[in-house]
Amino acid sequence: MKLYSDRITSTSLRRSLIGAAVLALCSGSALAIDPFVIKDIRVEGIQRTEAGTVFSYLPVRVGETFNDDKSVTAIKALYATGFFKDVKLEKDGQVLVVLVEERPAIAKVDFTGTKEFEKDTLVKALKDIGVGEAKIFDKASVDRAEQELKRQYLSHGLYGVKVITTVTPIERNRVNITFAVDEGDVAKIKEINIVGNKVFSDKELKDQLALNTGGWFSWYTKANQYSKTKLTGDIESLKSFYLNRGYIEMNIESTQVSITPDKKDIYITVNITEGEKYSVSDIKFEGETFGREDELRQLVLLKKGATYSGELLTATNKLISDRLGTFGYAFANVNANPDIDREKRQVAFTFFIDPGKRAYVRHMNIAGNTSTRDEVIRREFRQFESSWYDANKIKLSRDRVDRLGYFKDVTIDTPEAQGTSDQVDVNLTVTEKPTGNFQIGGAFSQSEKFSFQAAIQQANFAGSGTTVGLELNTSKYSRTISFSQTDPYYTDDGVSRGYELYLRTQQPPAANIGYYTIKQHGGRISYGVPFSEVDTVFFGIGLERSMITTDATSPTRFREYVNTINGTTSGIGTASTNAVPLTMAWARDSRDSALTPTVGRYQRANLEIDVVGQQKYYRAVYEHQWYKPLYQKVTLALKGEIDYGHGLGNSSYPVFKNFYGGGIGSVRGYLSSTLGAVDYTYGDALGGASRLIGNAELQLPFPGSGQDRSLRWFGFLDGGQVYQEGQKMRASELRYSTGLGISWISPVGPLKLSYAKPLNAKTGDRLERFQFQMGSGF
Secondary structure, eight states, X not given: OOOHHHHXXXXXXXXXXXXXXXXXXXXXXXXXXXXXXXXXXXEESOSSSOHHHHHHHOSOOTTSEEOHHXXXXXXXXXXXXXXEEEEEEEEETTEEEEEEEEOOEEEEEEEESOOSSOHHHHHHHHHTTTOSTTSBOOHHHHHHHHHHHHHHHHHTTOTTOEEEEEEEEETTTEEEEEEEEEOOOOOEEEEEEEESOSSSOHHHHHTTOSOOSOOTTHHHHOTTBOOHHHHHHHHHHHHHHHHTTTOTTOEEEEEEEEEOTTSOEEEEEEEEEOOOOOEEEEEEEEEOOTTXXXXXXXXOOOOTTSBOOHHHHHHHXXXXXXXXXXXXXXXXXXXEEEEEETTTTEEEEEEEEEOOSOOEEEEEEEEOOSXXXXXXXXXXXXXXXXXBOOHHHHHHHHHHHHHTSOEEEXXXXXXXXXXXXXXXXXXXXXXXXXXXXXXXXXXXXXXXXXXXXXXXXETTGGGSSOEEEEEEEEESSEEEEEEEEEETTSSTTSOEEEEEEEEEEEOXXXXXXXXXXXXXXXXXXXXXXXXXXXXXXXXXXXXXXXXXXXXXXXXXXXXXXXXXXXXXXXXXXXXEEEEOOEEEEEEEEOOSOSSSOOSEEEEEEEEEEESSSSSOEEEEEEEEEEEEEEETTEEEEEEEEEEEEEEOTTOOOOGGGOBOOOSTTSOTEEOTTOOSOBOTTTOOBOOBSEEEEEEEEEEEEOTTOTTOOXXXXXXXXXXXXXXOTTOOOOGGGOEEEEEEEEEEEETTEEEEEEEEEESSOOTTOOEESEEEEESOOO
């Protein structure tokens, strides 16, 4: 039981401590009180905070002598936590009593009336500034959150936004915070004026701006909604437009943005001074060129007598820096100083080259590979640790890793190693994508009726880089059972090995009237030998047995083949042949990515020949893909393919080795596999022994996808045709189509959709305007 005298002492001590704290804070001195040794510490008043948390911040411990100085320090320490709005210290005998009053905690943050932003986005943004669930309630932080909300809306052109904040106390000293938002109407750009331009028209300059007064797609792009960030970017675009055309002294004098009183219309005025147009008079070099001035001069894109271009100047600086980087100078600094002659309207440039110290690579670091083993990535590196820094080898390393096809994104950076002046670390970061694919299900279509399919494929099995596949597809017209495996590093020096075992049965689709059955079973094994960083040569051998069964309705070409094999005249029955195909191939891949290339080439030449089997033939394929970036994220993709097959000696070309055309991958807009000759009896497509295909695509990022290259749309122009054995390939017989499409690297594989318009379809051609395909890379 506490004595009366103790209570008086406690009260007096509390007043003394408060006074001591005030005096200590104001004057740095404290009142003298009788010190005492702390036998225990008790915390009172806490509801959510653990007592241990208070003890952890309290700068005094049991057994210490408590005095005025420690009381001031303790009160300041507890206030500094931000957890409490009142702190008191009392003495109960030899027990120090800490009495606190907690600040309320935020139990929930909610929004009403928000349409422009997702609620989850707003919750995260406000939590970053201190207003979120489980955070300590602070009126100042809530006020800042309200202002941040308004700022976000203003950046989206909603200048009439109103925000009302409600704080509702609930049990256990907590509060709910609700932001009621009245978004108002979106302010639209009514007019953009450019003042001071004489050389270029208003239309030419406004075409350089991301902001505009609205158009067909403004509902999606929101280009007619004012944004300070977009305006800043547009100003830089205007400057670049003039600088790239020789106007080196062009200047943006001022910009004015005004809004009508009803906050619905925005007017933008940009005042510019164009200056004069300059040409390049001379190019000089100063600094350390290592005796390679002639070599570096070849990298200069600005030419004497030509119009000055800021874009070419920037590109030249980068080319010279990158070239020095191949010699190990990772920190090379290249600056081009202009010498302007205003009378002659000419400008001379002196490139000052400071290579800095030659750098070594200290560590090659890998991050982001959650399933792929380090060794699978590291074996693609061409830059090595403890060797000279080489910018070309670093870029090649990045490209080789990206070409594996295992990652959604591959980035690389080369920061300076801490504590050194001549070393860098190479950090390669990858974003894994699903490389395994398991499908099981059924489908019903007009041509195939009911089908069942199950397929398992793992392109990066257990993170080892080995591709393993098991496929089972069955429908009324086709069946496939196959197992395959490919090890890209069967040997340490990069020799690959792949093999496949398969059983295939094929019948004509429902669109064909004639009947036949083709059954093939066999296997193959192949090896790939790299001869350079981008070139690989393949050698392989297979064993295959083919059986063709025909009846009276079968296409004439198939019955003729049965006659040839069986030595009959009816053409009806089953013909079996054995083949031992030898394959030789060459592939060159210099693309920056296997799935979403933007630059580089892919070439493939393949020869399949059988001189041992019953039907002697050869089959040659050549494919060439070419990618070039045209503007920012716009890529031009071209593909050409020529295929040719022929029988050897007295043998005819096997019909089951025919090429087919039409559909995605060849000529879109025409029904898959229907181009070329048809059976004159029923009009069934026969394919052919040779094929000519050409494709052109203009690939653009999908609006709103940002840096994501996995979702793109494209316009295309296709051309192609299939020819019979011995038939001359004639360009006049090509079929053409054009259209639009979308490609998406989906979680289950590449997906491509297209809508095509055939340009020169002939009578009898089978058309199919909308088509889709999974697994196509081009």
